[in-house]
Amino acid sequence: MLCLISLIVCCGLAWWQWNRFESATGTFQNLGYVLQWPLFGLFPAFMVMRIRKLRREAAAADQAAASAKPAPRPEQWGQRPVADVPKPRPATPAAPVVPQDEDEELAAYNRYLAELYQRDQQES
DSSP: OHHHHHHHHHHHHHHHHHHHHHSTTOOHHHHHHHHHHHHHHHHHHHHHHHHHHHHHHHHHHHHHHHHSOOOOOOOOTTOOOGGGSOOOOOOOOOOOOOOTTSOHHHHHHHHHHHHHHHHHHHHO
16 A cells, blocks of 8 residues: 555656746756656565565465574584684794884884783783
């Protein structure tokens, strides 16, 4: 019912835009709207049909899966057997490189950032 109302309203708007196009102040933009409004009105009906089709397909797939032999329980996402889990790589922190001609305040800040990076590497 809502789809029909949408189509009627949009066709009315297309008629209004056609009248605007034919008036003395009408432009080709109004003509473009004449072509767009019916499409806007048909879109809800298209979506209702599409959703119904997808639901029918999903129900058919569920029914086919239920009638088939039960499959083994799939593993949960993110869980792997212990043998497949890779060992963590040892962290090799890089020594901070500070040029000699650098500003002392900037060098202190870079050392601070390098220290934070090393702490972060040790915690993870």
